[in-house]
Amino acid sequence: MKNSFYLLLVCCCLNFISCNTESFEDEVLQEETDPNIPEEESEITSTTPCDFDLSEITSNSTITIDCILDLGGAEISLPDNVNFDFNGGDITNGTINFNGGYIDGRLLSSKLTVNGDVKLKEPTLKYVPSRWTIVQGETTSAVALENRDHLENIFAMVQKLEGNTLEIDKLDAYFEVSLVTHPSDPNFRASLEAINVPSNFNLKMTNNTKLRVFPNNRQTYALLSVREASDVTISGGILLGDRDEHDYSAGDQEWGYLVFLKAAVNTTISGMTLKNAMGDGMKIQSLKFFYEPDHIPTHDIVITKCIFDSNRRNNMSITGGYDIYVDDNQFLNASVDTDSSEGVAPGFAIDIEATRKRDEATGEMFYYERAEDIYITNNTETGSRIGGFTVAIGYDVTIENNTVETGISYSFANGTKIIGNTVVAPESGRSGAGIKAGRENGDDATIYDNLVSKNTVRGFGTSIFVSNRDVVIEGNNLEDFGAGINMSKLTNAEIKNNILNSERDGSIGIVSSTTGLDNVSIFGNNVTVARNPIKMSNLNLEPEASDYVTSIYNNVLNTPNDSSTLFIKSTGIEFTDNELNHQIEVFNCDGIAFMKNSVTDSDDHGFHLREVNNNINIANNTINVSDNRECIQIEDSTSTSEVTITNNTCQ
Secondary structure (H helix, E strand, C coil): CCCCECCCCCCCCHHHHCCCCCCCCCCCCCCCCCCCCCCCCCCCCCCCECCCCHHHCCCCCEEEECCEEECCCCEEEEEECCEEEECCCEEECEEEEEEEEEECHHHCCCCEEEEEEEEECCCEEEECHHHCCCCCCCCCHHHHHHHHHHHHHHHHHHHHCCCCEEEECCEEEEECCCCCCCCCCCCCCHHHHCEECCCCEEEECCCCEEEEECCCCCCEEEEEEEEEEEEEEEECCEEECCCCCCCCCCCCCCEEEEEEEEEEEEEEEECCEEECCCCCCEEEECECCCCCCCCECCEEEEEECCEEECCCCCCEEECCEEEEEEECCEEECCCCCCCCCCCCCCCEEEEEECCEEECCCCCCEEECCCEEEEEEECCEEECCCCEEEEEEEEEEEEEECCEECCCEEEEEEECCEEECCEEECCCCCEEEEEEEECCCCCCHHHCECEEEECCEEECEEEEEEEEEEEEEEECCEEECCCEEEEEEEEEEEEEECCEEEECCCCCEEEEEEEECEEEEEEECCEEEECCEEEEEEEECCCHHHCCCCEEEECCEEECCCCCEEEEECCCCEEEECCEECCEEEEECCEEEEEECCEEEECCCCCEEEECCCEEEEEECCEEEECCCCCCEEECCCCCHHHEEEECCEEC
């Protein structure tokens, strides 16, 4: 800016207004007033004209403004090091050129231009709407565009005057963020056309501050952005999207964001409400592809004490970056349908969804984006259309101590830790899994070293679904389910020390069907269910599963006496040192060893081998049954030569 810095350039965006061809250009929007917002309190208390002339000020003077100083359109150049203090007065209608010194921020307004070497007396400027030119309430696209530029100019002004903080209280305004306004780059870039918060800056807002997206027909946009900036804090404020006023006629419309962090570093967003975005409430992404040498990652991000509500796609998406902390926020109604717009996929409260692709010829993985070292802690989620927190593609993500009602999951992930969460369905019998750990048909090469530990899960069809490899499911408390733990295509896994309790009719504890379990250990679990504490069917039957071993040991298994632990058409199982209050049923199995178990059943046989079984070993078990029942009952369809029975105690 030539020779000076203007507090606000009222006409800075006139060159862009004439280019506006958006469908909402002439639309007038009615202001939503909040009767609880107090009227603005002006700090200007004086109405008395000043009786001095700035042209007579000497060097190193401090002037207290306790009157109205009307410059009459003049431009005044000051001597060295002149300071201006505030005491209820005002300076208006002119320009002051400084050569050193300071000015109290309460004297600044759109009616005063300051140039030269000058700084704010204090690093914080408090925004008073009546002293600036941001238009509140009903407006047009052209004015909303000016609003955006005015606010960015105030940020720049504060920094030019060596301040670092803008405080906004009462403000309710629309901002046009859907137009291309950078002539040097004809491409629309959402993070550039947004309201950009600069580096080394604090933007402080309150619940009286409402920043609104001016409705548009753009497929993507952002209301507030931190792009290639660092050391930024943004607190408070209510950001409102246009999901119910958006023009969706141009095709896919799902990438409108309220906050966009792109190549942001050391940035904190706190105490903000983000509601009704056309796409995501917040998008966190790095700049350029991960494999490119000029890739700029987003990192050291803190999102805390915010409310995300009814954003149309996800409440939050993280596609790139590292050392990202999402702590103590509320995630409400992600992607729900409204009267005017339906939610769109994926539909999660938080979706970590980096992009990658494997070269089919070489097998090499190309990481377009990489999201890693992410911590989702102490948050609350309710009402999401599809699910709560998911790691679709991500690395070393910790999801800990959250309260969630629509589930937690990971798909293509390694190093995921789901620890100490409370996952409770809003009503008993919700379909799907409370925790979905893995992807049944996913690439095991990239899904490994994951942990699900010490969670409470209640009210789902399945408490925990687990797949893939190198995973531990331990110490979880699972209640009111159809199936407690469902295992599928699992390798090198431990299912240990979990407590499973369900009185739901037909409930099953630990189950696996039509799959392979290779080097899977199931031990130390305490299971009480209405039907089968353990049910394995069609297990390890594929040719490649011929040497698979599934070990089930040291579990306490309870169910009403007319039910059983059940093995159907399975092989490669070692069932050892378990305590059961019910019988064990074996149908059409081959290659199962039952050793050192304690089986008590007053109504049924201890072991009941039915249909055709082969290579069954029953050894060193303690079996207690009633007088009219057999400790080991073998149906005629199973040859006794296929059953080895040694050293069992029958009582």
